[in-house]
Amino acid sequence: MSPSKKNPLTSFGDRRKQQIDELAETSVGDDAGVSLIASAWRRLRRNPVFLIGLAITVLFVVLALISPWLAPWDPSDNPMIDEVRRQTNPVPGPEAGHPLGGDDRGRDLLSRLLVGSRQTLFVGVFATLFGLAGGLVLGTLAGALSGWVDSAVMRLVDVMLSIPSLLLAFSIAALSSRPSQWTVIIAIATIQVPIFARLLRGSMLAQRVSDHVLAARALGVNPAAIVFRHMLPNALGPVIVQATLVLATAIIDAAALSFLGLGNPDDRQPEWGQMLGRATAYINDYPHLAVYPALCIIVVALGFTLMGESLREALDPKSRR
Structure with a gap:
């Protein structure tokens, strides 16, 4: 073979080697890879649905925290009681100093709505936290251990999921001899435990x-360290996102139980579901007593739902655009 004629396979191999060398020498520029959180945030800050949900959620939390100082009147006082007594109208309408009017006991409606947001946030957040804690325990046991532990935990979760959630919460709250906010929190937390447990177990x-x-097991790492250092931290992402969605459901369920009279019976501490339940006696003639707290519940639940759905979409690799 003459030296001027080269083997085609050798020429192809040389060109291939040259291409690989060029790729290896190429420096990584500004479009370097980013973490999952950073990539999700890039999409979220351009997502109007997430921004609307975030704005509603932040506004609700801020109002709930500063409501005692923002409310123009004490929600337990009745500055409009004289109008209730001397008029045939049992519910005072809007007037100077009372933009939304009062209730049937002469209490300022705007102040009760503002302070009621704090009680609603309190119940929703603590119910979600307790439900998340219980779900973490059961989900970790089922996911880290196999055999009869996993089977026993999942059968318990299946039994709880087979009962309608609101019916189960109603039954648990009704067992208390003295209804209070804590009975509502325990009831709602109980129905949330199987949701978090099943999701965490799958992760x-x-x-x-x-x-x-698998590499940690091959190196002989302690099984407990594998669970709590490698498996659990990487499995918490979907659970945290689910917590934002469950928080919206917790607020609605808390309002439902308070509406049915299973919440705090002391109306000096207003709560939106409690206010909605008291308004049923005047729903035909004064529907605004029910409309205002109902709108507050709907808007806040919508805010948490929009934010949670956007977070789940941004963190799910299958739904990336």
Whole structure:
């Protein structure tokens, strides 16, 4: 073979080697890879649905925190009681100093709505936290251990999920001899436990077969360290997102139980569901007593739902655009 004629396979191999060398020498520019959180935030800050939900949620939390100082009147005082007594109208209308009017006991309606937001936030947040804590315990046991532990936990979760959530919460709250906010919190937290447990268990099972967990087992890492350092932290993402969605459901369920009379019976501490329940006696003649707290519940639940759905979409690789 003459030296001027080269082997085609050798020429192809040389060109291939040259292309690989050029790619290796190419420096990474500004379009370097980013973490999942940073990538999700890039999409979220351009998502109008998330921004609307975030604005509603932040406004609700801020109003709930500063409501005692923002309310123009004490929600337990009745500055309009004289009008209730001397008029045939049992519910005073709007007037100077009382832009939304009063209720049937002469109490300022705007002040009660503002202070009621704090009680609603209190119940929703603590019910979600307690439900999340219980779900973390059961989900970790089921996902980290196999065999009869996983089967027993999942059968318990299946039984709880087979009962309608509101009916189960109503039954738990009705067992208390003295209804209070804490009975509502415990009832709502109980119905949220199986939701978090099943979701965390699925995430933990996916982590058990991941490469980093298999590598840790091959290196002889302590099983407890594998669970709490490698599996659990990487499985919490979907659970945290689900908590924002469940918080909206917790607020609605808390309002439903208070509406049915299973919440705090002391109306000196207003709560939106409680206010909605008292308004049923005047729903035909004075529907605004029910409209205002109902709108507050709907708007706040919508804010948490929009924010939670946007977070789940941004963190889900299958739904990236």
